[in-house]
Amino acid sequence: MRSPERETRLSEKGQRVGRQDSDVVVVGAGPVGMTAAALLAARGVRVTVLERRTRTSDEPKAISIDDESLRVYQWAGLADCILKIIVPGTGTRYYDATGRPVFQTRAAQPCRFGYPSKNPFAQPDLERELAAHLRARPNVTLHLGTAVTALAQDADGVELQTTRGPVRARFVLGCDGGRSTVREQLGIGMTGRSYGDAWLVADLLGDRHDERYGMHHGDPDRPHVIIPGRDGRCRYEFLLRPGEGEPGVRPDLGLVRRLLAPYREVTPAQVERLVTYRFHAVVADRWRVGGTFLLGDAAHMMPPFAGQGLNSGIRDAANLAWKITDVLAGRLAESALDTYETERRPHAEATVRLSERLGRIVMTTRPRLARHRDRLIGAAVETDAGRSFFEQMRFRPPHVYTDGLLSGPRELVGVTVGQPRVFDTGSRRIRLLDDALGPGWALVGVGVGPADVRRAAESVAVLSPSLVQVPVDDRMPAAGDFTALIDLDGRLDEEFAAYRGRLVLLRPDRFVAATWPAGQAPDLTALHLAARPATAAA
Numbered sequence: 331m332r333s334p335e336r337e338t339r340l341s342e343k344g345q346r347v348g349r350q351d352s353d354v355v356v357v358g359a360g361p362v363g364m365t366a367a368a369l370l371a372a373r374g375v376r377v378t379v380l381e382r383r384t385r386t387s388d389e390p391k392a393i394s395i396d397d398e399s400l401r402v403y404q405w406a407g408l409a410d411c412i413l414k415i416i417v418p419g420t421g422t423r424y425y426d427a428t429g430r431p432v433f434q435t436r437a438a439q440p441c442r443f444g445y446p447s448k449n450p451f452a453q454p455d456l457e458r459e460l461a462a463h464l465r466a467r468p469n470v471t472l473h474l475g476t477a478v479t480a481l482a483q484d485a486d487g488v489e490l491q492t493t494r495g496p497v498r499a500r501f502v503l504g505c506d507g508g509r510s511t512v513r514e515q516l517g518i519g520m521t522g523r524s525y526g527d528a529w530l531v532a533d534l535l536g537d538r539h540d541e542r543y544g545m546h547h548g549d550p551d552r553p554h555v556i557i558p559g560r561d562g563r564c565r566y567e568f569l570l571r572p573g574e575g576e577p578g579v580r581p582d583l584g585l586v587r588r589l590l591a592p593y594r595e596v597t598p599a600q601v602e603r604l605v606t607y608r609f610h611a612v613v614a615d616r617w618r619v620g621g622t623f624l625l626g627d628a629a630h631m632m633p634p635f636a637g638q639g640l641n642s643g644i645r646d647a648a649n650l651a652w653k654i655t656d657v658l659a660g661r662l663a664e665s666a667l668d669t670y671e672t673e674r675r676p677h678a679e680a681t682v683r684l685s686e687r688l689g690r691i692v693m694t695t696r697p698r699l700a701r702h703r704d705r706l707i708g709a710a711v712e713t714d715a716g717r718s719f720f721e722q723m724r725f726r727p728p729h730v731y732t733d734g735l736l737s738g739p740r741e742l743v744g745v746t747v748g749q750p751r752v753f754d755t756g757s758r759r760i761r762l763l764d765d766a767l768g769p770g771w772a773l774v775g776v777g778v779g780p781a782d783v784r785r786a787a788e789s790v791a792v793l794s795p796s797l798v799q800v801p802v803d804d805r806m807p808a809a810g811d812f813t814a815l816i817d818l819d820g821r822l823d824e825e826f827a828a829y830r831g832r833l834v835l836l837r838p839d840r841f842v843a844a845t846w847p848a849g850q851a852p853d854l855t856a857l858h859l860a861a862r863p864a865t866a867a868a
């Protein structure tokens with residue numbers, strides 16, 4: 331029998347591959363698909379990735395990755411690789427109609443999730459890192475140059491017909507972009523709207539911009555965006571006037587030079603990518619049919635003004651990968667997979683709406699509206715509350731869940747826990763919280779004793795959680811046979827301040843699944859726990 335590595339090499343050379351059985355097939359080897367595959371592989375799931383292209387992309391499409399996404403790559407064992415290719419960003423600076431800087435967005439709490447909040451990068455670099463990582467995993471098979479032609483489902487799984495033979499799996503993830511074949515095969519439509527405005531995107535080399543922040547210029551005469559990257563890369567985006575360009579037609583270099591004249595000269599050799607495109611603000615009508623799921627652009631597309639297109643897709647992968655893992659391992663009932671859309675859809679829809687609003691307001695071509703905007707925002711940032719609202723991005727929809735795989739007081743569950751540095755009494759090391767908790771579920775006792783944690787663990791034994799104490803009030807924990815995490819700078823105490831005297835059940839994606847007072851029995855019905863103990867390690 332050929333090894334997985336050998337199968338990958340053969341398929342990339344264009345030879346026919348035989349029928350392969352996997353736990354999960356990921357259709358699409360863009361950033362979202364390969365991120366989902368990496369998360370699954372890190373948890374021991376057998377994954378096959380199918381991609382119609384014969385190589386990873388050389389087009390710098392997505393260019394901003396946020397702190398939540400970098401935390402996800404930490405879970406996949408990829409954080410160090412991804413940090414090599416980013417610029418540690420400092421947010422976005424907004425300019426008014428006259429070119430005057432008005433405010434700059436930054437994280438409300440720097441590095442709350444362990445990483446800088448908004449970071450420029452080049453998509454080709456990201457895809458190369460992801461592909462190299464997947465090729466090195468023995469439980470991943472990567473088939474490039476392989477298109478899906480048909481999809482059929484039954485009670486036992488999903489079978490895909492491809493240009494190189496059939497592939498079967500328990501689950502399929504459609505991560506194949508806005509023109510998703512998987513979505514088409516499922517007969518799922520998309521609801522929303524497309525915009526008629528055409529935008530020119532120029533990715534250039536040899537640029538002198540060295541700012542670690544993006545720049546949004548609200549000039550109604552020519553709205554535009556500038557995002558510096560690594561090693562002299564820079565993206566420029568300009569709203570085009572009627573007759574200046576159409577999608578599918580390569581932009582005229584003369585036009586590009588005229589638009590860039592206030593900033594730089596450009597030669598053909600310095601052009602990495604030139605494209606004209608229109609925005610879409612649409613969401614798929616369903617995200618799951620049987621054992622098949624839609625993620626990323628296959629599930630939702632949005633204008634780029636919030637910088638959340640790729641990051642929303644990575645959130646999809648982060649929400650779904652561990653649930654599939656736990657269903658395969660016998661920790662969760664398969665009904666838990668319905669919570670993927672229940673949890674992710676509201677935030678994705680809200681992010682689409684935010685992206686539309688930012689486009690209408692920041693990038694307006696109406697001088698009167700631009701002047702009104704500048705007056706209102708200028709007055710707001712003169713106040714503490716207004717400056718906080720804009721600079722700390724409080725206009726962004728909060729990433730919280732109000733329904734789904736949750737049990738407990740509404741104000742305490744469905745929220746994510748940040749990732750401070752902690753002192754781990756087990757390893758006697760200073761570590762990031764997620765490294766101390768481990769990759770799976772975690773049961774945290776906040777200001778409660780070891781006996782309380784052990785009793786509570788019996789209720790969630792099927793999840794095989796790590797057991798952790800978080801002592802409070804500058805106290806050392808009582809002796810126990812499991813790890814205690816000690817606050818170092820006030821941030822661990824801040825994250826768990828609302829849970830003193832309680833048990834906190836953290837999901838693998840670090841959202842609070844459930845919480846209850848020490849000594850009480852929890853009601854965990856809504857968590858879709860499996861009826862039998864876990865039997866597979868993942």
